[in-house]
Amino acid sequence: MMNSMNKLIDEIRVTLKPLEILVPADRQIACIVEPGEVHRALAYLKSSGFAQLSILTCVDWIEDGEFELVYILMNWNEGIHVQLRARIDRNEPVFNTITHIYPGARYYEREVHEFFGIEFKGNEDSYKPLFLERWDAIPPLRKDFDPQAYSDSKFPMRDRDRVFKSRIGGTEDERS
Amino acid sequence: MVLDNKDTRNIWEKIGDFFSANSIWMKWYCTGCGAIEMPPTMTSRFDMERLGMGPMATPRQADVLLITGYLSTKTLRRVIYSYEQMNSPRYVVGFGSCTINGGIYYDSYATINQLDKYLPVDLYIAGCMPRPEAIMNGFNTLIEMIKKGEANGWRHYQENYDWYKKNQLESLGEVIIHDEFHE
Numbered sequence A: 001m002m003n004s005m006n007k008l009i010d011e012i013r014v015t016l017k018p019l020e021i022l023v024p025a026d027r028q029i030a031c032i033v034e035p036g037e038v039h040r041a042l043a044y045l046k047s048s049g050f051a052q053l054s055i056l057t058c059v060d061w062i063e064d065g066e067f068e069l070v071y072i073l074m075n076w077n078e079g080i081h082v083q084l085r086a087r088i089d090r091n092e093p094v095f096n097t098i099t100h101i102y103p104g105a106r107y108y109e110r111e112v113h114e115f116f117g118i119e120f121k122g123n124e125d126s127y128k129p130l131f132l133e134r135w136d137a138i139p140p141l142r143k144d145f146d147p148q149a150y151s152d153s154k155f156p157m158r159d160r161d162r163v164f165k166s167r168i169g170g171t172e173d174e175r176s
Numbered sequence B: 001m002v003l004d005n006k007d008t009r010n011i012w013e014k015i016g017d018f019f020s021a022n023s024i025w026m027k028w029y030c031t032g033c034g035a036i037e038m039p040p041t042m043t044s045r046f047d048m049e050r051l052g053m054g055p056m057a058t059p060r061q062a063d064v065l066l067i068t069g070y071l072s073t074k075t076l077r078r079v080i081y082s083y084e085q086m087n088s089p090r091y092v093v094g095f096g097s098c099t100i101n102g103g104i105y106y107d108s109y110a111t112i113n114q115l116d117k118y119l120p121v122d123l124y125i126a127g128c129m130p131r132p133e134a135i136m137n138g139f140n141t142l143i144e145m146i147k148k149g150e151a152n153g154w155r156h157y158q159e160n161y162d163w164y165k166k167n168q169l170e171s172l173g174e175v176i177i178h179d180e181f182h183e
Helices: A003-014 A035-047 A105-116 A147-154 B011-021 B033-042 B073-085 B097-102 B132-148 B154-160 B161-172
Strands: A018-025 A028-032 A052-061 A065-074 A080-089 A094-096 A118-121 B024-027 B053-055 B064-068 B091-096 B123-125
Touching: A003 A018, A003 A035, A003 B033, A018 B154, A035 A094, A052 A105, A052 B161, A105 A118, A118 B132, B011 B053, B024 B033, B024 B073, B024 B132, B033 B064, B033 B132, B033 B161, B073 B161, B091 B132, B091 B154, B123 B132, B154 B161
Parallel strands: A028 A080, A094 A118, B024 B053, B024 B064, B064 B091, B091 B123
Antiparallel strands: A018 A028, A052 A065, A065 A080
16 A cells, blocks of 8 residues: 555656655645646646545745645545645736636636635636625635724624623513 | 613413513524524524524514624525514524624625614524534523513614615625526
């Protein structure tokens, strides 16, 4: 079982020349590459059996000024997951689409655009809203978004000074 | 919200309220974790049906709209559609602390904090979550309120429609959404 993993890790190391390879858990490989290498790496992995794109998501590293795109691929024959990570500049959040390699990424890219504001060139759907209806602030999963301030501005809190009289078991006057 | 509790019903409305209080159909809008408290309430241990209450599939045939938990802005839109489809007299029961003050989602960008700004809530059942005993107690109270003519939220909604609409639009932008999934 481990032989197939080691063989795959060697192959990835030779073919993709990643910055770093990690094995976070059994049958999982994390592979950190330059952003320019992502498309080549995905095409290579797809041709070597990783037919399923399980998820495309993003991490906001605000202190480093970077967004990290995370692609998780699954090989159904071997039962192995590969995680491909690449960091792009946070001030210029533009990346190229992968829909020509994995067509299912169309909606994942739309989601990442909605929640992190990353543009995916070549995917004209990615600008449309998906989950958030009529969103009117910066993308909500960026670390500089303040959910408390947004909630206060849109959804007023109840005035806490007010005392609520319970109807169950009679009103307050009746009880005292 | 201050509900007008003066009993201005005529004899026929009193008779109608008496009978409708004993035969309540509920639409459960199971948005949150509170939905899990409903099966024990309606099955043999607590047996909601001995109060004459039963679940109903559609809002147009239901008397009570039961909001079981938090409401995101997205579900609040659907709840408002459902409420406006119901026939009067119609009653709203807010369930759990999320409908009262946002509960643990008080700082979420997606969930509202106070349901009675958007819909007229006749009765809140507090708790996180309320146990079936509390739910049964709340239903008893609702039945008493309907019999006495105190559950006037639907009338309050008609009379203060502008105020409710203004709050809905302030938080939601628009109630009926126009995007590619709805056209």
